Every structure is written in C-alpha cells, then in structure tokens.
Amino acid sequence: MLNTRLKTLVFAGLLGVGTFVLSSSIPSAQILDRVECNAPQKIISKTIYSDQTKSKLMITSNSAFLITAQGLTGEVCVYIQLNGDNAQMPGPEKVCTTMQKIDKQVIYEAERKTACKRGNIKSQSIIATINHNKQVEKPIFNVLTLSVSIS
Numbered sequence: 001m002l003n004t005r006l007k008t009l010v011f012a013g014l015l016g017v018g019t020f021v022l023s024s025s026i027p028s029a030q031i032l033d034r035v036e037c038n039a040p041q042k043i044i045s046k047t048i049y050s051d052q053t054k055s056k057l058m059i060t061s062n063s064a065f066l067i068t069a070q071g072l073t074g075e076v077c078v079y080i081q082l083n084g085d086n087a088q089m090p091g092p093e094k095v096c097t098t099m100q101k102i103d104k105q106v107i108y109e110a111e112r113k114t115a116c117k118r119g120n121i122k123s124q125s126i127i128a129t130i131n132h133n134k135q136v137e138k139p140i141f142n143v144l145t146l147s148v149s150i151s
Contacts, residue, residue, distance in 0.1 A: 074133035076097055
C-alpha cells in the first residue's frame with residue numbers, strides 16, 4: 001500500500017513538473033514568433049548608360065525598392081531584365097507612366113529583392129532601362145528602399 005502511494009505521489013510530482021515546464025516554455029515560444037530578424041535594407045545602384053532619351057541602371061537590392069525620376073515630363077517606360085544567374089524579377093517586367101510635372105515621382109515599384117540565391121553583387125543584379133522623352137537637362141533617377149520617404 002505504501003509502495004503504491006509513493007509511486008502515485010512521484011507520478012503526480014513528475015506530472016506537475018512537466019506541466020510547469022511545458023506551460024512556461026509556451027509564452028517564450030510565442031515571443032520568439034513575434035520577433036522579426038530583418039537585415040538592414042540596402043541597395044546598390046549605378047548608372048551604366050545615359051543619353052538624352054535612355055538611361056540604364058544596374059541595381060542590386062536585398063529588399064523591395066522604388067525608382068524615382070525628377071526633371072522629366074511625358075511618357076516614361078521602365079524595362080527590367082536580369083543581369084546575373086542569381087537574380088530574380090523584383091516586380092513587373094515593364095511599367096510605363098506619364099509624368100505631368102518635373103517634380104520627383106515614382107516610376108517603378110519593386111515588390112521584392114533582386115537576389116534569389118547567394119552570389120556576388122553583379123550576379124544578383126538587374127538592369128533597369130528607362131526610356132523617356134528628350135529633355136533639355138539630364139533627368140535624375142534615384143533608387144530607394146521602401147522605408148525611405150520620397151518627398
């Protein structure tokens with residue numbers, strides 16, 4: 001009788017400790033699910049060609065991004081092509097818009113990063129070809145992370 005009672009108490013004690021351990025680990029798991037581990041958003045862009053009606057930018061980004069234009073009026077078309085084996089399409093392949101004012105305006109919005117695999121910067125890059133009307137002055141193109149304000 002004493003042996004059975006001792007076994008029951010040991011079993012109840014172990015069950016209580018197990019329940020305590022399990023219940024205390026669940027809140028910490030929920031906290032870990034809510035913590036975001038994001039790398040800083042970075043973009044590398046370089047103008048590789050520019051004339052009066054066309055510009056080409058090489059872009060590598062670890063996040064979604066915007067291309068803005070300033071100093072242009074009329075129709076502007078952005079064509080995206082992959083530059084390396086480790087690159088992916090960050091958004092639409094072609095976007096056209098009409099700029100009414102020469103103020104800064106978004107002309108392309110990428111939904112994701114340019115890299116799809118590990119590799120060097122060039123292999124993860126895309127080429128953005130921007131066709132525009134002939135301008136008196138050279139237009140300004142910027143590539144920005146979505147966290148940067150465009151105003």
